[in-house]
Amino acid sequence: MASYDNKPHADFPIPYKTIEEANSHLIEKPTEEHDAVIATFPLQPFIERPFTFTHPFRLYKGVWISELLLRGILEMQQRFKSRPTDIYLASSPKSGTTWLKAMIFATLTRTSYPLSQHPLHTHNPHQCVPHMERKFATGQSQIMEVIPSPRVMSTHMPYSLLSEFITDSDCRIVYVWRDPKDVLVSLWFFVQKIMGGADKVATFDQFYDLFCQGVHSFGPIWNHVLGYWEESKRRPEKVLFLKYEHILQDPVKHAKQLAHFMGCPYTEAEENDGVVEQIVELCSIKTLKDLDVNKGGNRATSDGPISHAHYFRKGKAGDWKSHMTQEMAERLNAIIGEKFKGSGLQI
Numbered sequence: 001m002a003s004y005d006n007k008p009h010a011d012f013p014i015p016y017k018t019i020e021e022a023n024s025h026l027i028e029k030p031t032e033e034h035d036a037v038i039a040t041f042p043l044q045p046f047i048e049r050p051f052t053f054t055h056p057f058r059l060y061k062g063v064w065i066s067e068l069l070l071r072g073i074l075e076m077q078q079r080f081k082s083r084p085t086d087i088y089l090a091s092s093p094k095s096g097t098t099w100l101k102a103m104i105f106a107t108l109t110r111t112s113y114p115l116s117q118h119p120l121h122t123h124n125p126h127q128c129v130p131h132m133e134r135k136f137a138t139g140q141s142q143i144m145e146v147i148p149s150p151r152v153m154s155t156h157m158p159y160s161l162l163s164e165f166i167t168d169s170d171c172r173i174v175y176v177w178r179d180p181k182d183v184l185v186s187l188w189f190f191v192q193k194i195m196g197g198a199d200k201v202a203t204f205d206q207f208y209d210l211f212c213q214g215v216h217s218f219g220p221i222w223n224h225v226l227g228y229w230e231e232s233k234r235r236p237e238k239v240l241f242l243k244y245e246h247i248l249q250d251p252v253k254h255a256k257q258l259a260h261f262m263g264c265p266y267t268e269a270e271e272n273d274g275v276v277e278q279i280v281e282l283c284s285i286k287t288l289k290d291l292d293v294n295k296g297g298n299r300a301t302s303d304g305p306i307s308h309a310h311y312f313r314k315g316k317a318g319d320w321k322s323h324m325t326q327e328m329a330e331r332l333n334a335i336i337g338e339k340f341k342g343s344g345l346q347i
């Protein structure tokens with residue numbers, strides 16, 4: 001296979017700087033302006049072990065959102081301006097966001113860097129694609145303004161909320177979803193890691209019960225998935241609806257679909273040179289997980305540093321089988337099956 005590295009990369013900026021690294025002077029003091037309003041929104045049900053996430057959830061327009069990210073969303077209402085060239089990666093947490101961030105970023109920047117020296121070797125995907133509501137919650141709204149077009153940003157907002165911010169119908173949305181049973185398991189392990197141990201967080205049974213009631217980060221998950229599904233049926237050229245398990249089965253096919261959707265399809269020469277396969281390899285969990293930046297690095301957040309390693313666990317389909325009884329799986333399937341009824345969607 002010919003190497004993509006042989007191509008000229010005239011504008012190769014060394015070293016790569018994230019938008020945050022390049023604009024640290026624009027970081028402001030995080031806003032507390034909306035906290036009084038947020039305190040009036042309904043609080044998540046009480047459970048003995050307090051932590052289902054770093055901040056409690058509040059119900060906002062039918063969506064359970066952590067108090068921190070709600071700050072960001074309310075701040076966005078005052079300050080966010082969409083651009084027609086924007087690309088939003090939307091997902092429910094733990095559905096494959098990190099993977100898709102890597103894929104989208106690598107796809108867009110594939111002619112700017114030799115793949116062997118691509119920024120993903122030294123930066124976690126979350127440093128390359130900013131999470132909108134987190135940036136706005138943490139005093140980085142000005143940074144979002146200076147990102148050159150086309151901006152690629154991620155969000156966990158359901159379509160019902162995101163659509164309030166999109167003022168131009170040309171914006172594109174890539175949505176990824178995943179079997180909710182695996183989302184739940186992944187979430188439980190993730191929260192344990194960020195909170196520092198299993199004894200610090202709700203038990204799996206508590207997580208499960210809350211999840212079945214839709215009480216989890218940006219839940220209920222069924223509304224999240226259905227919102228983007230319906231919109232992708234209405235506007236398939238602007239909303240790409242992907243499933244984690246399908247990407248796992250055929251990543252090369254989906255990498256091509258993604259590039260085409262984003263308006264930068266692979267050329268015949270690139271396909272012949274094996275560029276698609278090289279990008280898939282670069283973004284695979286095996287490659288990313290083994291990189292020093294993802295083994296040892298941290299992401300500074302207002303919740304404290306989050307280790308990059310936390311974003312990579314097994315990366316498989318069906319891990320729920322090791323953590324859930326058949327009865328639990330059937331109950332959750334039935335809840336979601338009922339919500340999906342008539343939509344044409346299946347888990």
Ligand code: A3P
Binds near residue numbers: 102
């Ligand atoms: P598991 O906990 O099931 O392993 P998110 O990025 O939305 O937070 O989702 C995290 C999940 O995606 C975790 O699932 C993680 O291991 C998996 N993941 C992260 N990077 C991946 C990649 N490059 N390929 C496939 N799965 C990946």
